[in-house]
Amino acid sequence: MPKVSTMDQLFLEEIRDLYDAEKQLTKALPKMAKAATSEDLKAAFQEHLEQTQGQVQRLEQVFELIGEKARGKKCAAMAGLIQESTEIVSETDDSPVRDAGLIAAAQKVEHYEISGYGSARTHAELLGNDEAARLLEETLNEEKETDQKLNELAQTVNMEADEESEDMEMDDEEEETAAPARASARSGSKSAAKTKSAGSSRNS
Numbered sequence: 001m002p003k004v005s006t007m008d009q010l011f012l013e014e015i016r017d018l019y020d021a022e023k024q025l026t027k028a029l030p031k032m033a034k035a036a037t038s039e040d041l042k043a044a045f046q047e048h049l050e051q052t053q054g055q056v057q058r059l060e061q062v063f064e065l066i067g068e069k070a071r072g073k074k075c076a077a078m079a080g081l082i083q084e085s086t087e088i089v090s091e092t093d094d095s096p097v098r099d100a101g102l103i104a105a106a107q108k109v110e111h112y113e114i115s116g117y118g119s120a121r122t123h124a125e126l127l128g129n130d131e132a133a134r135l136l137e138e139t140l141n142e143e144k145e146t147d148q149k150l151n152e153l154a155q156t157v158n159m160e161a162d163e164e165s166e167d168m169e170m171d172d173e174e175e176e177t178a179a180p181a182r183a184s185a186r187s188g189s190k191s192a193a194k195t196k197s198a199g200s201s202r203n204s
């Protein structure tokens with residue numbers, strides 16, 4: 001295969017990668033919605049599926065603008081990120097803990113897309129293709145909004161997952177220890193858990 005040696009060619013490679021990534025996502029999102037237990041999270045995945053279908057169409061418009069046939073090139077990164085979300089589902093029960101893991105996996109996907117669309121948009125500008133740049137920026141903004149929505153959802157879901165984890169710990173302790181010891185152990189683990197929950201949802 002000839003080497004990619006011009007910015008036009010690099011841009012085409014980027015669009016092909018994004019096209020394949022979005023197509024993979026349109027297949028993965030219904031599964032993620034099905035696996036989620038929170039109704040709000042299900043709805044968010046469902047909504048993002050519709051958005052993603054629109055993003056596929058936008059990329060088809062970009063292909064048209066540069067006079068190329070719409071054709072994807074296997075995006076290994078997206079395949080890996082989707083694989084990770086599948087693993088989270090198989091490693092958890094129907095629970096807020098699964099939801100917390102699914103949100104983390106979905107945010108990895110969004111961050112990958114944000115960087116991909118950011119570069120592609122900048123390269124379109126560099127090539128003087130303002131219309132392509134505008135289309136790519138539109139999708140870029142949707143990905144950023146989705147990431148923000150996931151941040152917000154994470155705040156409730158992480159709290160529920162945290163509470164559930166505490167209940168599970170309490171059940172374990174009930175089997176092992178007497179009541180007074182249990183009360184003090186719980187207040188200890190609660191403050192530790194509060195510190196932890198401030199983490200993943202506020203990182204971006």
Ligand SMILES: [Fe+2]
Binds near residue numbers: 055
């Ligand atoms: Fe997307």
